Amino acid sequence: MVYQIRLKFDTWLKQATVQGSSLPDSQRQFLDGGTVLPLSGFETVGNHLRLTFGKDGAGDQIFYKGRNTWFVYEPAVELLRNGQVVDPQTRESEVSAYTMRIELDTWLKQSTAQGSSLPDDQRQLVRAGTSLPVNSFTVVGTFHLQVALGVDERGQQVSFKGKNTWFIYRPVVELLKNDEAVVVPPPPIRGPKYSLAFLEDSLLKRSTAQGSMLPDGDKHFVARGTSLPIQRYEVADASHWRVLLGLDANGKQVLVKGRTTWFAYRPAVELLKDGLPVEKSLVGRTVVLDPGHGEFSSAGVNDPGAVNRRLNRNERDEVRKQANIIQRVLGDKGATVRIIENNTSLSLRAIGAQARGADCFVSLHLNAVNQQVQGHEVFVANPPTTADVRLANAVNQALDGSFADGDVPNRGVKQRRLAVFEGVPTATAAILTEAFFIDSVTSAGTLDRWNDAAARAIAQGIEKFLTS
Numbered sequence: 033m034v035y036q037i038r039l040k041f042d043t044w045l046k047q048a049t050v051q052g053s054s055l056p057d058s059q060r061q062f063l064d065g066g067t068v069l070p071l072s073g074f075e076t077v078g079n080h081l082r083l084t085f086g087k088d089g090a091g092d093q094i095f096y097k098g099r100n101t102w103f104v105y106e107p108a109v110e111l112l113r114n115g116q117v118v119d120p121q122t123r124e125s126e127v128s129a130y131t132m133r134i135e136l137d138t139w140l141k142q143s144t145a146q147g148s149s150l151p152d153d154q155r156q157l158v159r160a161g162t163s164l165p166v167n168s169f170t171v172v173g174t175f176h177l178q179v180a181l182g183v184d185e186r187g188q189q190v191s192f193k194g195k196n197t198w199f200i201y202r203p204v205v206e207l208l209k210n211d212e213a214v215v216v217p218p219p220p221i222r223g224p225k226y227s228l229a230f231l232e233d234s235l236l237k238r239s240t241a242q243g244s245m246l247p248d249g250d251k252h253f254v255a256r257g258t259s260l261p262i263q264r265y266e267v268a269d270a271s272h273w274r275v276l277l278g279l280d281a282n283g284k285q286v287l288v289k290g291r292t293t294w295f296a297y298r299p300a301v302e303l304l305k306d307g308l309p310v311e312k313s314l315v316g317r318t319v320v321l322d323p324g325h326g327e328f329s330s331a332g333v334n335d336p337g338a339v340n341r342r343l344n345r346n347e348r349d350e351v352r353k354q355a356n357i358i359q360r361v362l363g364d365k366g367a368t369v370r371i372i373e374n375n376t377s378l379s380l381r382a383i384g385a386q387a388r389g390a391d392c393f394v395s396l397h398l399n400a401v402n403q404q405v406q407g408h409e410v411f412v413a414n415p416p417t418t419a420d421v422r423l424a425n426a427v428n429q430a431l432d433g434s435f436a437d438g439d440v441p442n443r444g445v446k447q448r449r450l451a452v453f454e455g456v457p458t459a460t461a462a463i464l465t466e467a468f469f470i471d472s473v474t475s476a477g478t479l480d481r482w483n484d485a486a487a488r489a490i491a492q493g494i495e496k497f498l499t500s
């Protein structure tokens with residue numbers, strides 16, 4: 033809708049609501065009667081109108097003396113809407129019934145299909161924080177509103193791409209009437225309800241970085257016992273879920289610091305489906321873990337594997353910890369995880385043979401060379417089976433995502449003839465992991481953190497292998 037003013041007689045535009053004759057020239061502009069000017073907005077101020085000029089026919093903004101906002105004595109002008117004279121006071125009753133506030137970046141759409149799947153002429157991106165006037169709305173299906181956009185505060189019909197009727201994803205908007213939220217009946221909840229339960233005090237984070245490294249705006253404290261509805265979750269890395277927050281009991285999108293997407297530290301939370309721990313994706317699957325070393329030599333010395341003398345730590349003990357973590361993580365999902373104990377004087381080949389009947393066999397090791405090299409690598413037999421390679425790639429990829437950038441470079445998947453592989457039945461996928469170089473680690477804290485991250489990554493890779 034286009035508003036204009038027409039001057040009924042010669043008059044002043046003014047920077048104040050006083051008599052034009054009393055103002056200095058810099059604060060007044062004389063105009064001839066009959067002049068018509070486009071408006072982008074106006075409001076009544078006493079017996080004056082405060083005008084904001086719009087653009088002329090050539091698209092140029094109209095200014096007088098560098099200003100586009102002026103007062104005019106109301107009796108001197110007529111207000112026109114689409115060329116018809118209207119009373120400025122009637123505008124109050126013509127404003128749109130509702131305001132729709134966009135709470136998250138989203139699409140206005142010409143159908144209820146996903147915005148990302150629509151061609152550009154059938155969607156319009158609207159940013160969080162935008163408010164749009166709405167004349168009427170209809171609830172469509174479970175998750176959409178069809179809205180008829182209205183007239184904005186400048187009196188102009190709001191439209192996008194020539195259309196003023198659009199669909200919008202309901203959970204991301206709030207409808208207001210006279211600044212109060214309009215209660216729209218909540219959509220029926222269909223399908224399972226997922227939630228994220230906090231087993232301990234923890235953080236929601238905007239990235240997988242350590243909470244202490246993040247600015248306050250990028251983290252949010254969540255107390256133990258809190259449960260948040262979620263719409264979707266996915267594995268972000270070995271230690272984190274990435275979750276899309278869901279709808280509360282009133283069908284309204286839950287936001288944390290105005291956002292829906294957050295990372296949660298996996299050990300601190302439990303994912304629930306209809307109130308129960310998420311599906312046990314690994315029921316019926318068997319994993320055999322071989323934490324390396326720990327056997328006694330003929331001289332009666334227990335083999336510690338690679339060592340870090342500075343920290344007085346060794347491979348044997350660390351990979352045993354890895355095995356426990358992997359067993360717990362995969363066991364929680366229903367897998368049967370067997371750990372081959374050390375000190376049993378089994379040959380490497382005999383250790384491999386214990387994998388019989390299992391879906392996969394993972395021999396856990398840490399590397400050492402010159403206290404300088406760092407990196408992770410995964411070995412497969414030479415030649416490997418297809419399943420060996422698939423398992424190795426999944427674990428390698430997970431390891432690649434589990435350390436801080438550059439700390440532990442990816443040395444890749446390598447083929448090697450190793451005695452432990454020779455005992456493993458061909459039907460069982462087998463790998464040997466060297467998660468990092470223990471001799472190059474300079475602090476106990478880093479060693480603990482990397483060992484934990486490595487174990488979770490290996491578990492994640494195994495899970496991926498078993499479920500895809």
Ligand SMILES: [Zn+2]
Pocket residue numbers: 324325337338347396397398
């Ligand atoms: Zn080793």
